[in-house]
Every structure is written in structure tokens, then in C-alpha cells.
Amino acid sequence: MRSESELERLYDEHAQALFAFLLNFTRHEADARDVLQEVFLKLANRPQLLDGVLEVRAFLIRLAHNQAIDLMRRRATREKNYDQLAAESETVFAPSADPDEVAFRKSLAEALGELPTDQCAVIHLKLWEGITFEAIAEALSISPNTAASRYRYGIDKLRDRLRPIYEELK
Amino acid sequence: MNTENFEERLRNQPLRPIPTEWREEILAATKVAVRPRRPSFDAQPHLWWRELLWPSPQAWASLAAVWLAILAVNFSTGNGSQVAAKGPQQSSPELIAVLRQHERLMVELIGPHEKPAAGCLKQFQFQPRSELRNNTLTV
Numbered sequence: 001m002r003s004e005s006e007l008e009r010l011y012d013e014h015a016q017a018l019f020a021f022l023l024n025f026t027r028h029e030a031d032a033r034d035v036l037q038e039v040f041l042k043l044a045n046r047p048q049l050l051d052g053v054l055e056v057r058a059f060l061i062r063l064a065h066n067q068a069i070d071l072m073r074r075r076a077t078r079e080k081n082y083d084q085l086a087a088e089s090e091t092v093f094a095p096s097a098d099p100d101e102v103a104f105r106k107s108l109a110e111a112l113g114e115l116p117t118d119q120c121a122v123i124h125l126k127l128w129e130g131i132t133f134e135a136i137a138e139a140l141s142i143s144p145n146t147a148a149s150r151y152r153y154g155i156d157k158l159r160d161r162l163r164p165i166y167e168e169l170k
Numbered sequence: 171m172n173t174e175n176f177e178e179r180l181r182n183q184p185l186r187p188i189p190t191e192w193r194e195e196i197l198a199a200t201k202v203a204v205r206p207r208r209p210s211f212d213a214q215p216h217l218w219w220r221e222l223l224w225p226s227p228q229a230w231a232s233l234a235a236v237w238l239a240i241l242a243v244n245f246s247t248g249n250g251s252q253v254a255a256k257g258p259q260q261s262s263p264e265l266i267a268v269l270r271q272h273e274r275l276m277v278e279l280i281g282p283h284e285k286p287a288a289g290c291l292k293q294f295q296f297q298p299r300s301e302l303r304n305n306t307l308t309v
Contacts, residue, residue: 007200011193019188037196044200094184105183127181159176166176 007044014057017129018064024092024124025068027113031075035067061139065121074116100169104162111161119154122147161162 015036022032039060043049053059090108096102112120113115118140125136137144159166 004197004201008197011197015193015196016188019192020185023186033192033196036192037199040196040200041203044204046244092185096188108183127177128183128185130181155173155177158180159173162176166179 007040010056010060011040014060017057018060019059020092020128021121022064022065023070023090024112024128024151025065025117025121026072027090029090031068031071035064038067038128039064047157050092055135055138057129058135058139061125061129065140071081102166104169107162107165108158113156115154115157116163119157122150123154123158126151 018039019032020038022035023029026032026035042063049063050056050059091105092112093105093109096105112123115123121140122136125131125139126133131139133144133147136142136147139145142150
């Protein structure tokens with residue numbers, strides 16, 4: 001059993017990043033919470049999981065990613081109205097008092113929601129976690145080239161989708 | 171639209187903070203989950219067999235049903251087989267007469283059955299190796 005203080009330290013260091021990643025991936029706060037709790041339950045029950053792990057953040061993202069995929073598969077088979085749920089997805093960005101920023105973030109959240117989940121995951125990790133394609137590849141169990149190409153495809157789609165509002169707000 | 175500027179703009183968008191109350195809730199859940207449990211055999215004696223049969227109790231139940239069916243069939247046919255086994259031992263005089271007649275017919279057809287000579291049997295009697303070697307040398 002992993003000690004409570006160690007779990008608290010892991011939570012304080014990584015929970016915010018995992019939450020943002022999971023929220024962007026699942027688009028649902030409740031799902032993000034479920035997966036986050038599952039990750040910490042695993043860490044508590046199987047302390048040997050982190051033995052010899054050098055990049056703890058990348059390892060935890062991998063764990064969270066796998067759990068999230070499992071959850072989404074279960075949900076997809078359980079619920080017929082999955083598309084409707086996706087349409088009601090929650091924003092991953094902080095609220096803002098600036099109306100222009102609010103509009104841009106809303107458009108960006110919608111555009112991210114329209115991306116395939118594999119591209120969305122890579123873009124999130126690259127842009128908002130600032131990790132390398134090698135680390136992304138390790139976290140998502142793909143090759144670095146695949147990570148880079150998914151990022152490019154995703155960014156191109158976002159740019160096309162957001163071009164009007166981006167030009168308007170510039 | 172400049173790609174680097176666009177990516178920089180995206181990168182600067184602040185993400186939602188994690189709800190603060192989750193920390194206590196999630197860490198409390200981990201404490202509950204890893205609380206040391208007493209051995210299930212002592213704590214819940216009525217449930218130990220569930221652990222034994224997990225994860226496929228239906229498969230185990232089917233196997234048990236098959237065994238019960240085999241036992242039932244075995245018991246129901248057991249007396250008949252014993253009778254059949256005992257049957258040939260009770261030979262009647264008529265049966266012996268028929269068998270002897272068959273034996274006579276066989277002798278007429280293929281000749282009398284010759285018994286092996288006693289000398290042949292002696293060759294295969296066990297002897298110490300040293301004596302076998304002496305016999306071979308003598309021959």
C-alpha cells in the first residue's frame with residue numbers, strides 16, 4: 001500500500017494536468033473525475049506501478065489515457081445517445097471576463113471537440129503540457145512520427161476552423 | 171495566419187482548474203480502498219465459496235451438474251452390469267454340452283491342439299548369467 005503522504009504528493013503534483021487532459025479527452029467533468037479517481041485507486045492499490053518509472057507525469061497520463069479509453073468504450077456500448085452527450089460537452093478552458101476571449105475559447109473548445117480523440121490528445125499534451133513528441137509517443141503508446149503527424153493534422157483543422165474568429169480578434 | 175502565432179495563442183489559453191473539493195474526496199476514496207482487510211475466510215465464512223468459484227460460477231455449476239448426471243446414470247445402471255458380470259459364472263449343463271460339441275467340431279476341422287513340449291520351457295528358465303555363458307560355450 002502506497003503511503004498517504006506519497007499519494008497526496010502525487011495528487012498535488014499531477015492531478016491538475018491529468019484533470020485538464022481527461023476533461024479535454026472525455027469532454028465530461030464527471031467522466032474526468034471517475035477516471036482520475038481510478039488512476040489514484042490504482043496507485044494506492046498497486047504501489048509497485050511506479051517502481052523504476054523515470055517520467056512520472058508521462059506514466060500517469062498513459063494510465064489515465066488507457067482508463068479513459070476503457071470508459072469511453074463502455075459508455076459507447078451502454079448509451080445509444082453518445083453523440084448527444086458529446087454535443088453537450090464541457091469546456092476545458094477557464095472562464096474569462098473578456099467577451100472576445102470568451103468567444104474564442106468557446107470556439108476553440110468546440111473545435112477541439114470536433115477533432116478525433118487521438119489528435120485531440122496529442123494537441124493537448126503538446127500545447128498545454130509542453131511535452132515532446134517522444135514523451136507523447138510514450139504516453140499514448142504510439143510512435144513519435146505518428147504523434148507529430150497527428151499534431152500537424154489537428155493543428156491544421158483547428159486553424160481552418162478558427163480562422164474567421166482568429167482574424168476577427170487579431 | 172501565422173502558424174507559430176496561432177499555436178502561441180492556443181498555448182496561452184488558461185485551462186480550467188481542478189475542483190478543489192476533489193482532492194479530499196479522491197484521497198479519501200483511496201484510503202477506503204486500501205484499508206487492510208481481514209482474510210475473507212475468517213471474516214465472511216459464508217462467502218469463501220464465492221471466491222473459490224469466481225470468476226465463472228456458471229461454468230463450475232455446469233460441471234457439477236454434469237458430474238451429478240454421470241453419478242445418477244452410474245447408480246441406475248450399476249445393478250444391471252453386476253448381474254451381467256455374474257451371468258457367465260453360472261454355467262448350466264446344457265451350455266457345457268454345447269461348448270464340448272463345439273470343441274469336438276474344432277478338433278475335427280483343424281486337428282488336435284498340441285501342447286508345447288516340456289523341453290522348450292526349460293530353455294526359458296531363469297539362470298545366473300555365468301551358467302548361461304557356460305551353456306553357450308558347451309554348445
